[in-house]
Amino acid sequence: MLLHLSTWAEIEAQLAKSKAVVIPIGSNEQHGPTGLLGTDWLCPEIIAHEAQKIAPGLLVAPTFNIGMAQHHLDFPGTIALRPSTFMLAIGDWCRSLAHHGFEQLYFLNGHGGNVATIEAAFSELYAEASYAGRKAGYACKLKNWWDLKGVMRLAARQFPEGHGSHATPSEIAVTQWAYPHAIKSANYAPQIAPTGPIREAADFRGRYADGRMGSDPGQATPEKGGELVATAAAALIEDVAEFEREG
Amino acid sequence: MLLHLSTWAEIEAQLAKSKAVVIPIGSNEQHGPTGLLGTDWLCPEIIAHEAQKIAPGLLVAPTFNIGMAQHHLDFPGTIALRPSTFMLAIGDWCRSLAHHGFEQLYFLNGHGGNVATIEAAFSELYAEASYAGRKAGYACKLKNWWDLKGVMRLAARQFPEGHGSHATPSEIAVTQWAYPHAIKSANYAPQIAPTGPIREAADFRGRYADGRMGSDPGQATPEKGGELVATAAAALIEDVAEFEREG
Amino acid sequence: MLLHLSTWAEIEAQLAKSKAVVIPIGSNEQHGPTGLLGTDWLCPEIIAHEAQKIAPGLLVAPTFNIGMAQHHLDFPGTIALRPSTFMLAIGDWCRSLAHHGFEQLYFLNGHGGNVATIEAAFSELYAEASYAGRKAGYACKLKNWWDLKGVMRLAARQFPEGHGSHATPSEIAVTQWAYPHAIKSANYAPQIAPTGPIREAADFRGRYADGRMGSDPGQATPEKGGELVATAAAALIEDVAEFEREG
Amino acid sequence: MLLHLSTWAEIEAQLAKSKAVVIPIGSNEQHGPTGLLGTDWLCPEIIAHEAQKIAPGLLVAPTFNIGMAQHHLDFPGTIALRPSTFMLAIGDWCRSLAHHGFEQLYFLNGHGGNVATIEAAFSELYAEASYAGRKAGYACKLKNWWDLKGVMRLAARQFPEGHGSHATPSEIAVTQWAYPHAIKSANYAPQIAPTGPIREAADFRGRYADGRMGSDPGQATPEKGGELVATAAAALIEDVAEFEREG
Amino acid sequence: MLLHLSTWAEIEAQLAKSKAVVIPIGSNEQHGPTGLLGTDWLCPEIIAHEAQKIAPGLLVAPTFNIGMAQHHLDFPGTIALRPSTFMLAIGDWCRSLAHHGFEQLYFLNGHGGNVATIEAAFSELYAEASYAGRKAGYACKLKNWWDLKGVMRLAARQFPEGHGSHATPSEIAVTQWAYPHAIKSANYAPQIAPTGPIREAADFRGRYADGRMGSDPGQATPEKGGELVATAAAALIEDVAEFEREG
Amino acid sequence: MLLHLSTWAEIEAQLAKSKAVVIPIGSNEQHGPTGLLGTDWLCPEIIAHEAQKIAPGLLVAPTFNIGMAQHHLDFPGTIALRPSTFMLAIGDWCRSLAHHGFEQLYFLNGHGGNVATIEAAFSELYAEASYAGRKAGYACKLKNWWDLKGVMRLAARQFPEGHGSHATPSEIAVTQWAYPHAIKSANYAPQIAPTGPIREAADFRGRYADGRMGSDPGQATPEKGGELVATAAAALIEDVAEFEREG
Secondary structure, three states, X not given: OEHHHOOHHHHHHHHOOOOEEEEEEOOEOOEOOOEOOOHHHHHHHXXXXXXXXXXXXXXXXXXEOOEOOHHHOOOOOOEEOOXXXXXXXXXXXXXXXXXXXXXXXXXXXXXXXXXXXXHHHHHHHHHHHHHHXXXXXXXXXXXXXXXXXXXXXXXXXXXXXXXXXXXXXXXXXXXXXXXXXXXXXOOOOOOOOOOOOOOOHHHHHHHOOOOOEOOOHHHOOHHHHHHHHHHHHHHHHHHHHHHHHHO | OEHHHOOHHHHXXXXXXXXXXXXEEOOEOOEOOOEOOOHHHHHHHHHHHHHHHHOOOOOEOOOEOOEOOHHHOOOOOOEEOOHHHHHHHHHHHHHHHHHOOOXXXXXXXXXXXXXXXXXXXXXXXXXXXXXXXXXXXXXXXXXXXXXXXXXXXXXXXXXXOOOOOEOOHHHHHHHHHHOHHHOOOOOOOOOOOOOOOOOOHHHHHHHOOOOOEOOOHHHOOHHHHHHHHHHHHHHHHHHHHHHHXXX | OEHHHOOHHHXXXXXXXXXXXXXXXXXXXXXXXXXXXXXXXXXXXHHHHHHHHHOOOOOEOOOEOOEOOHHHOOOOOOEEOOHHHHHHHHHHHHHHHHHOOOOEEEEEEOOHHHHHHHHHHHHXXXXXXXXXXXXXXXXXXXXXXXXXXXXXXXXXXXXXOOOOOEOOHHHHHHHHHHOHHHOOOOOOOOOOOOOOOOOOHHHHHHHOOOOOEOOOHHHOOHHHHHHHHHHHHHHHHHHHHHHHHHO | OEHHHOOHHHHHHHHOOOOEEEEEEOOEOOEOOOEOOOHHXXXXXXXXXXXXXXXXXXXEOOOEOOXXXXXXXXXXXXXXXXXXXXXXXXXXXXXXXXXXXXXXXXXXXXXXXXXXXXXXXXXXXXXXXHXXXXXXXXXXXXXXXXXXXXXXXXXXXXXXXXXXXXXXHHHXXXXXXXXXXXXXXXXOOOOOOOOOOOOOHHHHHHHOOOOOEOOOHHHOOHHHHHHHHXXXXXXXXXXXXXXXXXX | OEHHHOOHXXXXXXXXXXXXXXXXXXXXXXXXXXXXXXXXXXXXXXXXXXXXXXXXXXXXXXOEOOEOOHHHOOOOOOEEOOHHHHHHHHHHHHHHHHHOOOOEEEEEEOOHHHHHHHHHHHHHHHHXXXXXXXXXXXXXXXXXXXXXXXXXHHHHHHOOOOOOOEOOXXXXXXXXXXXXXXXXXXXXXXXXXXXXXOOOHHHHHHHOOOOOEOOOHHXXXXXXXXXXXXXXXXXXXXXXXXXXXXX | OEHHHOOHHHHHHHHHHOOEEEEEXXXXXXXXXXXXOOHHHHHHHHHHHHHHHHOOOOOEOOOEOOEOOHHHOOOXXXXXXXXXXXXHHHHHHHHHHHHOOOOEEEEEEOOHHHHHHHHHHHHHHHHHXXXXXXXXXXXXXXXXXXXXXXXXXXXXXXXXXXXXXXOOHHHHHHHHHHOHHHOOOOOOOOOOOOOOOOOOHHHHHHHOOOOOEOOOHHHOOHHHHHHHHHHHHHHHHHHHHHHHHHO
16 A cells, blocks of 8 residues: 555555554665666665555555765765754654554665664654653664565575675666666676775765775666565565564 | 666766756645545656656656645644755755756745745755855756646636645646546535635644645546646746756 | 833733734845835834834734845845744744734734745744644734735835836835935936846846846835835734634 | 945945944843833843944944843743744844954843853854864954943942842833833832742742842833933943954 | 762662752863863862762762863864754753753853853753743753852962963862873963953964963962862852752 | 873874874663663773773873763663764764864764764764765764674673673673772672663663663673773774774
């Protein structure tokens, strides 16, 4: 069930059945010579939308498509929120959803660079209740789609070498499966990109000339993407159910 | 050209041809008994995506899908940003795009309630340059899709009565055209909803029991939606071109 | 009744009779070669003070004299608040007045550039109640003095050509009526100033060399100002009464 | 010279002669049974306006009329800014004035409760330059009108007993001189009000039943007010001149 | 009793006996050629720790060691918080302590430059209660260690000349007594440093070449420091007790 | 070399030799029935101070002693910063140190709950440079003391069972070694505490009755603490050196 294609009355009815909602969250940022700028928000969106087709009782919110990507700003097309802005926006999303009675806010994340800020945003929200000496009334959970059960193992089997950490063949494969008309190609040099620390945008572009980090995205195929989506979607349904049981 | 389905190198190439970018912006909020929660961000997205199919040189950014909807919070499914949060987020989007060299940031808006805050956000951005005593280097423009040339006249012809101001038949028609499988129906009582002021959420729900303001959305059809999209998309292409010429 | 010339006990007594308060709000910014820097806060102050002489039961707060004027900063004497600052300050004024039991906060505005930010400030305030799931307990209303009943028609009759949108003959006439010793003169070239978009200060000064937009302020006279004040003051009394009835 | 009754061109000319500007700053808050709510902003305004009549080269900005008065909020009519809001607003005033080339920003203050926040606001402004490793280019100075040379001595002679610290006979005398039609009377009990600490509004109202602190305002007369204004205005002119020489 | 060397259960037990807590607060900033960078937070820490040895029922919190020191930033080793940051941090400390039931929050301060911002922070906290129309439930008090009873008189006797206002012999003596192995020496030129205004860092370094203001720290000895600590510690115990009685 | 026991001239000299500085950072929060409230800031302080005794060229800043501990607020003695406050404060520390020319800012952390917020703070700082299109000029690094080379292995050997994640025997052992007079004892029930998620304070206290998470702190001894400090201090020296080489 997609929240944005529902009416308010349908959401009211859904709340009588489940207090959980999945929010795909990512980033719009460069993904190397062939990766789509939308990769990091498309992947969790693709997986969550697929999951709700299989499990129609699973409610999926609109995608939070811009995240913490300041280090990618020297590559055209990147759109970034400062961590402080990102936290305020996540806060308002959560306050809105909790206002309706949602109690399990499950963020399915597609961007490693988002993790720290999203966790800080959750703490900022919990702190409101903590200082006020009351229960929060809802719980937030962050899960990277590649940390869903079975995904990492599958990716390791698909891409034993050159998976890397940015513009990875697995995330690119997922977008290839969903957007086959937008598959791009390029010559990579070197085949496997270098790795290192992440700092400001100028430093990043200096270290990682074409935007990749440790990856060889040339190994991506739509088929591998389809496998990843299937594995992740099934695991997502299970993980949300567990979150609901945990309360 | 959709930014999120492009690579950074493709955006770099596009920047050599045009400094304009269209950002669909809206809100995720209740739209009466039959309107989709996503109506206000879907409409500008639908129109902008249609326009770039006709004019492939038109660059369309990801959709800014959550806006100023605090007054709708007492209807389930609404997700709202406080104006202050909304302004910070718009600011970071604009700073990111301007960083790449975009000079015409064109926001195609789908939510009347966004207008004041978006304009305030533009002023906040311009103020940075003004206090610093320098040129901004880019211009921001806000256009509601219903203010595109020809749209209001068409809507007035399609819906001479009961167009209203929230959950209007025209916006619902646009989503029906794009998402025919998500068309909903309901009995409206009264057929044309009341009108009045907009304040906080509790006051709003008290005044407008089913969420509509002055509208009879039962008149919407996918066909009318298609006409609106065609008119709006053509006018958008023209309006962006004029903005570019204006510089 | 002027709040600042009253004691707290007098305001306590007034609150037993009416929950409405008028706050003149404007801006201190350049108004072309002959307009006073204070024009935009003097006009609503002049009108509101005149109205409370006619209707002593009308309570008028101190004037909020600095507003959203970043675009005028390249003309000496302009004092501007960033929109975010302006919103916080409006918020604290409203919270203070609501704390005392005022329920109708009526802002009589003298600066078009303030409108978006003031509306955003109201939404920010309402949002506190909306997220908290409670009634706000008070309503805010913004009215530009030139939108008071009869004023625009009178101005159109007085200045059929060259009224423009900044440093207009009508606002300058109002200040001439109230401050006859501060009437200034200059040669205008061109007689009617150009029009165009409003962006950052450097852009503004580049487009509008002497600060006027579309106006010929040379037509202003104290007599015309007196007519405008009389019309506006009478309409203000009526408009506030209607706001009170609306609740 | 009053800034708000000048044109931008007149301020431009003034800047060629002097880089100093006086900003009357105060608060709108209860002042006991007979003190005007505007007392704390009226006093510095009265004194500064009087001074510029004597010394026409002295430039006086519009009055900053709302300040740090949270502790008075339980008395109707008080309007308060939170310290954080107050600091942001002072910051924008100063940035605006410095933008024009003013180098000596002289705040003539009428409210003891403002002092800490205004000083903190100055430090916040200076810190921008300090972190950036550059000169600020302007200096801020805060002076309470009662600290102007000769004022305290005169007040001590006029009111040897019962001057107190809030709703003092000296400040009330100043407003009586300027607004003789707004003189109020009341029976005070006790004649001299109690003193003690200043905390939140509820605590304040509990301690100081009628709003006075340590004062007997019944001793105020317009004549004494006139003497105070004359002394303060002369001292202000001298103090600003010294500030200019200091650079 | 040192809070940081206690367990939560011990603090719970302490709260049954007293609701007061002492927070040493200072700054880490240059203190002339021989003063330690930590001087301003070490002094209140040394005195408070000494006091709790004498009066074990006195609870001392961890030291707030960074304060408002923007003007010292052009001397290496200074660490400064902007006033706005400082206020937020003080706010969170106070909210945390009040959450546990502490009712008297006593800040023992070691830096004159902190005073305005700490007072503004207290007002910001009180304002939360004031706008909400409730009691704060706790009181904040700021005391500079040199304002404790008897300290100024002793310092005047010890250093009749050249005490000055920054890098004073008294504060340096206190650190010499506590950290005898960190005593430094230098030739001062001039023996007594100049005085003047405090503005941004570049201005400060220009005026005060070696960082001192009006002082001759060469007079400091560990013995004099010991006398100061003894006097201050005894007075602190008395002053906190009085604050508790005041409630 | 301890920064706070140095003069500004000594820091100036040190900067000619090294651009690195170690900042111990932690939290003041409950640590179970026997752990000190200061545990999380004492541990990195103890280790860093020990390291600079061994390697006098290692510069150690004052300890940042309050962190992200909102979840511990229902246990008396906890002092917490909201993540947003924490980020602003870290930002000002870093800006201050970078202002002096430090290029490697190494935060030695003692609290797992700090990690996300500190990383978000670093990104916020880097973002300033990224949006401005310039180099940051310095790098930030976060290292938990237990992640220093050899520490985890040693702790696993010392405490093969019941190490847990909060109020661990290893951190308590470190404080026992440094503060032998503050060793506490208690009966633990159960011997090994439960584990689970971390949310707001009320939820936390409900799940973890005595404050421990998964740990049996009764195994701590001063001797084991001494071994941990020795291992960590040596590894810290090495790790900072590597950071300097990395640049």
